[in-house]
Structure formats: structure tokens, C-alpha cells
Amino acid sequence: MFWKWLSNHPIVIVIGIVAGLVGIISFVWFVVREIGKGKRRKQDEEQRKKEREELKSEITQDLEKKFREVLKEAFPNLPVYLDGAPQTTDPDKSKLYDEALDALKEYRHADAIAKFQEALPLAADDSERCAILNLIGLSQRTMGATRDAEHTFLEMITLAEQAKLNEPLSAAYGNIGIVYRTLGEPRKALEYHEKSLEIATTIGNLEVQAAAFGNIGLVYDTLGEFEKALEYFEKALAINEKMGRLEGQANQLGNIGNVYQTLGEPKKALEYHQKALKIDEKMGNLEGQAADLGNIANAYYDLGESLKALECYQRVLEMEEKLSRPESQANSLGNIGLVYDTLGEFEKALEYHQKALAIDEKIGNLEGQAADLGNIGIVYGIMGDYNKALVYFQRAKKIFVKIGAKLKIEKTDNNIALAKQKLAEQKK
DSSP states (O other): OHHHHHHTOHHHHHHHHHHHHHHHHHHHHHHHHHHHHHHHHHHHHHHHHHHHHHHHHHHHHHHHHHHHHHHHHHSTTOOOOOTTGGGOOOHHHHHHHHHHHHHHHTTOHHHHHHHHHHHGGGOSSHHHHHHHHHHHHHHHHHTTOHHHHHHHHHHHHHHHHHHTOHHHHHHHHHHHHHHHHHTTOHHHHHHHHHHHHHHHHHHTOHHHHHHHHHHHHHHHHHTTOHHHHHHHHHHHHHHHHHHTOHHHHHHHHHHHHHHHHHTTOHHHHHHHHHHHHHHHHHHTOHHHHHHHHHHHHHHHHHTTOHHHHHHHHHHHHHHHHHHTOHHHHHHHHHHHHHHHHHTTOHHHHHHHHHHHHHHHHHHTOHHHHHHHHHHHHHHHHHTTOHHHHHHHHHHHHHHHHHHTOHHHHHHHHHHHHHHHHHHHHHHO
16 A cells, blocks of 8 residues: 555655755765864864974973073083973973073072972973982082082982983082082092093093093192193193084183193283183184183283283173173172282272172172182281271181181181281281
């Protein structure tokens, strides 16, 4: 009956077929549309992911650039171990690093240390933890907290040894060596620099090898073993020449010049410092030029050409003001004070030493403060005001004791003894 009914109603059949086709087409269209939506969603998601990655990459690049620029100024002539710290994509950690670098730029070392310490628990691994400890230790050493820096670098050494990380271990050995030289423990410093050199040689890190040779040279210079100092500075210079590192070459030429200065050969010293200056001028390295001109001024000073020395120191001061480097400005002001002292212009000498002291106090540079106080004491001593001289020498000694600078303490003790002797003579 049913088939008979259908045969008698062909329109119904056609409508059914059409309805079926429409249904199939609608379903196919729905499927195609959903597939298209899925593809578009995937494309949108990939585009957003790409944009996020590009943004992360841009942020990372900016942070890396900032690390390079700030650390070059904050810790000159030091190969700073960073691992992946600048490449972090963690927004909280990036913010802490950024704030720490801002603090370093403004010589707020305590604030920088606090930010790095906040970042420490966020480190991805032991290698990055070593990098952060390294930055904390360098900041502590720069602000004069030498014993704190010693503890930090010892912690870094322990961590690197346990994790079998050679590169940060070499860096830590080198940095604690610098700390021990500052603390007046040159033999201990030498031991650590030699360990740093051994690892750097094993892993083929030429930059750290050059730094280690230079640091060993500085220790021998401190020990008064000038021939050995020259030998190691020459080795450091050779590696920098091999690597084509002009900045390193200029630095080692300056070190060699300083040894000749100490040996009483200012003319030979002048020759090396002028070579360094040519390299730094070629690179357009204003920081290096300032250091070279300061060394050239020292040579002129020892040659008895005080006015030439004064001219160079004043040029250095102008450069340092342009570079906005208060620590170096203070050093230049102190040097100008020393020249005026030699020229017998004691009031001017005191004026410049006091300016240097004000800057060093502002930026928290303890070693600089102690040197400034000692210089002021010397001027008062020459002027015959031994009471004031004694006060300033004692203030200087107090700071040298705080930072543990043994050799400077001994020198200051001699000045204190001399001032007391002169006071006793005046009372007779």
C-alpha cells in the first residue's frame, strides 16, 4: 500500500529528496564552517602566540642590552657571569632585574642587592642562582661591604662546586680573589686567581683567562714583585690581542704603564698610557680615555710637570661629569686636590678633597671616603694643623678597619703616629 501511495504522489517524493539534499548540504556546510572556524581560531591563536613570543623576545632583548650597558659601567674590565639571567621571560623576575639595574646605574648598591636577593628564589636553576649571587657579590664589593662580598662569593663557590658548574666557579674564584686583594691578603688572592685560571684554561674561556692573568699581575704588583706583575700583564695583553679585544688591550697597557710608574720610570709609563689612549680614542671609548688620561696625568705628576698633570686631571673630570660617573668624579677631584697640594695651594687642595669626600659619602663608597679623609689629613699636616690632621687620619682608619684593608690601615697608622709625634713636639 505504501509504495502504491508513493507512486501516486511523485511531488512528495521530489520534496523528500530535495529536503534530504538540503539537510545534507546544511550539514556539510555546518561541518565546513566549523572546520573553517577551527582553522581561524588556530591561526588566531598562533598569531597571538607569535605576538607574545615577539613581545617576550623584545623585552628579553631590551633587558640583555640593559644588562650589558649597566654592568660595563658598574663593574668595568670584569667578565661578569650572567648565565641566562638576562634572557628570562618571567615577568616578576624581569621586573626585579630591571629595578636592580636602575639602582646600580644610580649607585644605589644596597637597593640593587635587595632586588637581586628577591630574584634569587625565582632562579630557574643552580646556574642562574650562581649568576645572581655573582651580581650580589660584585655590588657588595663595589659599595665597600667587602666581608659581605666574601661570604657571597664563598656561597657561590659552594653552589657551583656541588652542581659541577665550571664557568661560574671560575668567575667566583676570580671575584673572591679580588676581594682578598682588597682585604690585604694577597697570597690568598693569588691562590684563588690561579684556580680561576686553571678552570678557564680547561674550558677554553679566553676572556676569563685574560682576566685571571691580569688579576694575578695585580696581586704581584701589590706584593712588590714587579717583574712577575709585568710577565702576567703581558700574557693578558697577548690573549686580548689574539681575541681582538681592544678594550682589554688598552686596560693591560694601562696596567703595564702603572708598574713602570711604580718602578720610578714615568717616561716609560707615559709611553704605555699613550698607547692605551690611542686605542680607546680609536674605539670612541670615553670611559677608557678618562682612565688613560688619569694615568698620563700621574706620569706627568711624577715627572714634576704639575701643570700638565693638572690639565689632564681637569680633562678627566669633564669626561667623568659627562659620563655621569660620580665615583670617578670623586677620584678626579681627589687627584686635582693632590696637584694643588704639590703646588702649595693648600686651600684649593682642601676644597677639592672635600668635594671628593661629599660625593663618596653620597654614593656610599667607603674606600673612597677613607682615601679622601686621609688626603685631607695630609694637607692639614703640611699646614701644621696636626690636631685636625689626627682627626681625619683616625676617621680614615675607622673606615679602613671596617672594610678590612690591612695595608691601608698600616699606612694610616704611620700617619697617625707622625701627627701625634708632631703634636708632642709642639707641646714641648
